[in-house]
Amino acid sequence: MASSLFRLGSFAARRAWAVVITWVVLLGVSVGAFLAFGGTLTNSFDIPGTASGAVTDQLAEKLPDTAGGTGTVVYQTDSGEAFTDAQRQSISELAASATELDGVAAVIDPFDAQKQQQDQGIRLSTAEARLTEGRAQLDAGQQQLTAALDQAVAAGAGPEQLAALDAQQAQLDASRTELEAGAAQLATGTGLLELADGIGVVSEDGSTAIVNVSFTDPRLELSEEVKQGVIDHFDDSPVPGATVAFGTDIAQGVPQIFGVGEAVGLIFAAVVLIVMLGSLLAAALPIVTALVGVGVGVTASLSLSGVIDMASVTPVLGVMLGLAVGIDYSLFIVNRHRRQVLAGVPVRESIGLATGTSGTAVVFAGSTVIVALLALNVTGIPFLGLMGTVGAVCVAVAVLIAITLAPAILGLVGERLLRRKVRATIGRQKEQKPARRMSTVRAVTTVLVSIVALLVIAIPAMSMRLGLPDGSTEPEGSTSARAFSIVDDEFGEGANGPLLVTATLDEGVSEDTLPDAQLAVAEVLGAQSDVEAVAPIAASEDGTLLAFQVLPAEGPNSVSTEELVQSIRNLPPVTSDAVTGAMTLGVAGQAATNIDISEGLSAVLPLYLVVVVGLSLVIMVLVFRSLLVPVIATGGFVLSLFATYGLIVSVFQFGWGAELIGLHSTGPILSFLPVILVGILFGLAMDYQLFLASGMREAYVHGAEARLAVAQGFQAGRSVVIAAALIMIAVFGGFIFSESTIIRSIGFGLAFGVLLDAFVVRMLLMPALMHLLGRSAWWLPRWLDRLLPDVDVEGAALERTHPGAHPHG
Template sequence: MATFLCRLGRLAFRRRLIAVLLWVGVLAGVGAAAVTAPAAEDQTETMPGIESQQAFDLLEQRFPGTNADGASARVVFVAPDGQKITSAAHRAVIEKFVSEAADGSQVSSAVDPFQAKAVSKDASTAYSTVSFTEKADDLTDTSKSHLETAIGQARDSGLTVEVGGTALASKPAAGGAAEAIGIGIAAVVLLITFGSLAAAGLPLLTAVVGVGISMAAILALARAFGLSATTGTLASMLGLAVGIDYAMFVVSRYREERSKGHAPQEAVGLATGTAGSAVVFAGLTVVIALAGLSVVGIPMLTKMGLAAAGAVVMAVLISLTLVPALLGWWPNAVLSRKARRSGRIEEAGEHNGGTRWARFVLRRPVTVLLLSVVGLGALAVPVMDLQLGMPGDEVKATSTTERRAYDDLAEAFGPGFNGPLMIVVQAEDAADPEAAVSTISGKIADEQGVVAVSPPRFNKAGDTAVFSATPATGPSDKKTQDLVNAIRDDRPGIDSATGATFKVTGTTAVNIDVSEKVQAALIPYLAVVVGLAFVLLLVVFRSVLVPLKAALGFLLSVLAALGSVVAVFQWGYGADLLGVNETGPIMNMMPIFLVGIVFGLAMDYEVFLVARMREAYVHGDRPGQAIATGFRYSARVVVAAALIMIAVFSGFIGAGESMIKMIGFGLAAAVLLDAFVVRMAFVPAVLALLGKAAWWMPRWLDRLVPTVDVEGESLTRHEPAVPIERESAHV
């Protein structure tokens, strides 16, 4: 491995013009494909294997022609205090709105609330549902403007009018200015770490190229594979973070090899052979973790994982080829200002901050280990109260009309009104379908926690019916989940009594089913990902205990990160500081999503840091000295890499979309804890206590495991020291 990558780095250095032109050509070609590719269709995500999805599929079969995916707007009318919405004046305003809205283009229907009995008991509130023939993304500006004009006219009459639904819902950007701030912070960290504008700019430049190619590829393939905007957000987030880090590790090792007296070409080869090997295996762990998301069986999660894995692969390829090529153009510009001025490169001091910290841990390994485990354990405590769900309009800011519409409906019709359950009845085997449906409706109405059921609606064949059941509690309430489970538990008795069967669906039921599916898939997913990564680290470090220690450290960091997410987004600690408008359940896919991504990133630091320790140990250092040597060369750059990732991920906390905000915070917290607590404290403390046993492997296993030479033992060629050419073009 090291020899091959060394030759690849030298080749890219010598043929730098060709290498750069090839990457420019790839970027241009993929960019052209993205521009000319047809736009992605607005596909409704499906969740195979859950009851609520099966019910939706049944509805499409039994009620043909119903456009369930069409956009809708729920317009809520609230009368002024002390007045009734049913007064003649207010009724005339609402009926005029319904007439105006129904005349809009792409509108399939506009419901009169007085005919549909969509008026609260106290007559303070009413709502009208406006349905469209097209999906929200396919609505024309004319259609939206027509509806907005009708709403404005109703507001001018003195009524409070708010709008929920998908038709006019705002779509905030994923990162915006905050993402740019994260990149800016990354640039500052690189500049401080390297002391050179070129050394700081090169990783940023190559990372941007990699993200550009990845995003263009996603756009080009979006229609063919049904990729969404969220898919691109994750790919850009991870692609940028690992792209900067991987390039930075190669540049850092290049500077180190130059300090040992190697000529530029030889230094590039050695850097690519050693740091490049670590980059390859670190990238593989990330790819394994992301591709492993397909184990969950949720198509959206699978697409996000595979697209992000592609972005990581692109970052690895660029760090192994484009970075060496650019170093060939500016071999001295990436060196520190002091080195460029004096013409001499000094090797890293033996008593830098990394060495001092390593020796501190070596003197007090038990204390450091206990403090790190106890601290992470305390942060993980909130996980015991984890509640999964899918936040909706209730978590949006009160300044949005969607949130105000949600609150008005909850106040007027009860908290469960915003999350009704949809009951789909299959009565083709019943002797009297209408009687069977009536019996099922009555049984569900008698369930504790159900406040109302709607009249059933039959299909043309008369063998299938659908009606809604309104819970007494809100969509994200634990009691609503208990109600859904209770209705399903009572189904066998109801089925046998009526000869018909039913399924429970609706947005609330979908969220409950997805949460349960994710929880059930978490352990198999962990087994697959951790198992594959264990084997990979076993090959890299030729040790049994080092991969085991890496897995344990990861579990500590991910549980602590998830606990931090619960503390902020569910308990509300510090929520105002992050712009969290409303606390509530944690996004149902967050745990498995966090586990997958954080595992890959955690193994990055494990490979980069411990690989240098392994290299020092193989070259003759004692176990304790090997730890100090690894920190001497890697601690500073690992800290910088972690700060960069934290900056990039933190940029997504500024997103308006609650899901992206939560992901950004979770990833930033996980990197912070994993890099600065697990890898900088837990890992050296455990290795110090293990001593030589840390690098032990049974002889029979040692014979079976292939040798990949991450330490670069095969790279024995050393060129004589060459003074720096003090050319202005290189500075």
């Protein structure tokens, strides 16, 4: 491979303008494809085969009006007082006209719903009064009839008179039977009304109202155009004296792909490059090539968003990875070229050598990241697999840019890559100080301190809870955050995440027995802990499927709501005298869907971790021709990974130091974050392992004593690894200050994951363990050595045929 890349780099340097123009054309084509075919991004995440998905499918078949997505529009008076008649009328008119919007199935007028609820209460109260009055009349009639019968018997009345009294008794009994039947219906209605107490759309003080919008399409298929149409409808007709806010179900914003924080991170990366490479021109080259790579990779991926459901975080992940690895990979080649030119190697030959040696390492390092990202497809989770694929495409483009465009630009720049003063020192490179191996005491201390520190940092990971963002995690001051807060304050926490519960019957119930069946289910649900209210909302035409709204005590991401969903699913089938057979319960709704997705991702994490760790061992054995070095590398990766999990839980779940990054609310960890981090951090960890351990192996193979080889390899590779890690941390760290909690947590996890792995594991723990192992670190059974192909990652064969190449100096 090194020889092929040498020829490729040399060709790119000779045909520089052709290569540059080719990439400019590719960028133009990608941007054009995006503008022509790009669609909208979604904030919905789904996993096929979940329990809530099965319930949603059942609803779509038998109760399609309840299967569509829903949205909440929240109105609140500016004064905090009750709505005026004019305000109520304006909101009602807007709700009525919203039914004509594309994709909208129904809209509930909150004031009409409130009136219906009040009217029902009045009707039940009136019926209760009439029932009491009727019972009193029947009791009085019974007393009179009993007295008359006693008198007639005492007076020796004849059969005709007694028959007449018996007829009156039969009529009285029939009236009582009819009255008691009505009493039973009244009790059912009263019971349902009492259980539903707490579910409302107008606050007690009358200052807040919720307009519920139902869509024709399911939540996961709901287009951004339909949701934006609803937002525009209510926004464009403001109600004087009242403000409007929209729930996350329709107003969760698509995160900004590149903002101020990301720009600051890029500036910091530029500073690191200037310090490392010594000139503005040299520092600009990796940034320019990385930006071109991101432009090609991300826009090409986005061009498919018109035909593929793509999560909004997917292109942001592509930008993160494209920038970070793009800068690093170009840096490796530019730095190698710069050192060789300083040593007196002609420019074009140096470009070929840098591409053949460091370029080979770049291709290998990029391949590990690509394979780890593509392996996300083995999880069987579509949106996660797509994220990994887009990330892999961006990394692949970064690799291609590094081995083609970077050499081309180096060829155009020539010796101007170096400052004028530095050019005068070409061929007079200073010799490095000889490396000194560490002491065994220092190695033992370093190993113990590093491992203990990582384990302590990882402790909070044992308390990790997974979930998906709700309105509380939206940017402070955003419309969805305001809506969530208003509903929380005025209607209770559970109103932000009601559950949709279904009861499936083997045999349908009739219209007469339907209320009794609904009451039986509602009573069972209402008896569960952390249930505030239950209300029946629909029944299928054949009477085999009943739907209920359940209001939990706490929000959609709370522990109690998660436990409530599980307890309802674990309930035995409900029985009732009004129903033949039993009613099986199921749970759907956004809160239940989020719980199912989080559980699915949590379940797949161990499998994916095993796949990645196994992949790590195989690749490391192949590259380093050793058994213990792969174990060290992989063990260190696992340690840094769980320490990263611990930091994420500490900040985003426990809230420790959250204010330092501007985080205004805490909650469960983003459900797919642990899986994403495994893939990305594994690839990046292997990058740094490669650039440090390969130097150690080269020194050992060339005759250096094992412990001295560790010191020599570390000294040769540390500067470029430090610079590369700082650049990664800067780029990822810029995303920590994104307005989106999803992007913020991913940026935090990647930044601190690289920090821990590069500076604690690769630069402290790994060299110390290699020192303690000595020669045994490079042991490999002879039979396995004969079977393994010779992977010349550092291009040693190329260096032997080109004496001007200096691998690490």
